Amino acid sequence: MKKFVFALSVLWIAFGCQDQKVVPVKEELKKVNDYAIIIHGGAGTILKKNMTPEKEAVYTAKLTEAIKVGYEILRQGGTSTEAVVKTIQVMEESPLFNAGKGAVFTHEETNELDASFMDGKTLNAGAVAGVTNVKSPIELALKVMTDSDHVMLSGKGASVFAKEKGLEIVDPSYFYTEKRFKSLQRIKERAKTELDHDDKKAAFYDADIKNAKFGTVGCVALDKNGNIAAGTSTGGMTNKRWGRIGDAPIIGSGTYANNNTCGVSSTGWGEYFIRSQVAYDISAQIEYQQKTLKEATQDVIQKKLTKLGGTGGVVALDKNGNMSFEFNTAGMYRASMDDKGKLVVKIYKE
Ligand code: ASP
Numbered sequence: 542m543k544k545f546v547f548a549l550s551v552l553w554i555a556f557g558c559q560d561q562k563v564v565p566v567k568e569e570l571k572k573v574n575d576y577a578i579i580i581h582g583g584a585g586t587i588l589k590k591n592m593t594p595e596k597e598a599v600y601t602a603k604l605t606e607a608i609k610v611g612y613e614i615l616r617q618g619g620t621s622t623e624a625v626v627k628t629i630q631v632m633e634e635s636p637l638f639n640a641g642k643g644a645v646f647t648h649e650e651t652n653e654l655d656a657s658f659m660d661g662k663t664l665n666a667g668a669v670a671g672v673t674n675v676k677s678p679i680e681l682a683l684k685v686m687t688d689s690d691h692v693m694l695s696g697k698g699a700s701v702f703a704k705e706k707g708l709e710i711v712d713p714s715y716f717y718t719e720k721r722f723k724s725l726q727r728i729k730e731r732a733k734t735e736l737d738h739d740d741k742k743a744a745f746y747d748a749d750i751k752n753a754k755f756g757t758v759g760c761v762a763l764d765k766n767g768n769i770a771a772g773t774s775t776g777g778m779t780n781k782r783w784g785r786i787g788d789a790p791i792i793g794s795g796t797y798a799n800n801n802t803c804g805v806s807s808t809g810w811g812e813y814f815i816r817s818q819v820a821y822d823i824s825a826q827i828e829y830q831q832k833t834l835k836e837a838t839q840d841v842i843q844k845k846l847t848k849l850g851g852t853g854g855v856v857a858l859d860k861n862g863n864m865s866f867e868f869n870t871a872g873m874y875r876a877s878m879d880d881k882g883k884l885v886v887k888i889y890k891e
Pocket of ligand 1: 757776789808812
């Protein structure tokens with residue numbers, strides 16, 4: 542009997558295997574870029590009718606300046622880590638984006654900044670939350686990764702650590718911009734006068750979420766050694782409660798990187814991105830379901846996040862150098878550069 546079962550198994554293996562189809566390699570699973578970089582400057586209701594050609598030009602120029610910094614580093618053989626941090630710093634120093642200098646205000650009229658960084662080679666990561674006096678939160682997030690035993694530091698502890706490591710400390714007034722302060726006042730005013738009690742909950746995050754321009758910044762890069770790095774930096778959401786932490790510093794939500802799959806940086810209504818584990822879900826779909834980057838980002842943003850009621854988007858870059866911008870809002874400030882130096886800068890849907 543045993544011999545019979547054995548013979549049957551041999552026959553099944555021999556002939557059964559012949560039936561297996563050779564799965565063609567999807568186009569996206571082939572190497573398309575040796576190195577590449579992709580960035581966002583936030584998603585939201587960014588409509589052409591509300592923009593002026595001057596404003597468009599200013600955003601386009603800043604996105605171009607930022608991405609070229611990272612691209613040059615990659616082109617010269619530098620690391621994706623350096624490219625991501627230096628690119629984000631250009632955007633943190635600009636008042637145009639809701640990160641660093643241009644951070645939005647909390648309900649208490651302060652600025653509390655969040656950031657995170659992840660290295661796709663080691664799966665090591667660093668993050669900071671609720672930082673009030675560190676000029677470059679992304680630099681601090683990287684320091685948490687490289688110089689501490691922890692992944693995330695918050696508030697005062699993060700500031701003390703930044704000082705110890707010699708990072709640039711600024712007076713909190715450095716983050717004051719009239720534009721952001723005025724939008725807080727507008728939101729507070731609207732919440733007081735127009736909305737009933739239930740609506741106030743939503744108003745707490747933004748008086749009109751549909752008109753919100755999130756403005757967070759993020760970057761993903763693939764270097765010549767095949768290493769992927771991702772980073773995200775933000776002021777959070779206007780009128781957020783003191784102590785509120787969004788998705789940007791949460792590894793797996795706002796930022797994720799894995800050399801075997803992809804890197805992702807998110808922007809949008811953070812609470813939904815945390816609940817959906819957006820960045821990790823994209824990587825997991827590639828890892829466990831063999832999806833392409835496009836398929837995975839589309840599924841997570843257009844199906845899962847949208848179904849939950851979340852708004853926003855991601856920029857993502859896989860190990861083969863494929864890139865994807867995916868968002869369910871009217872627009873997203875975004876740019877990419879491939880290894881041929883081809884630059885794409887976009888604001889609206891198409
Ligand atoms: N995701 C950020 C947060 O919720 C906001 C943004 O992307 O602009 O804090």
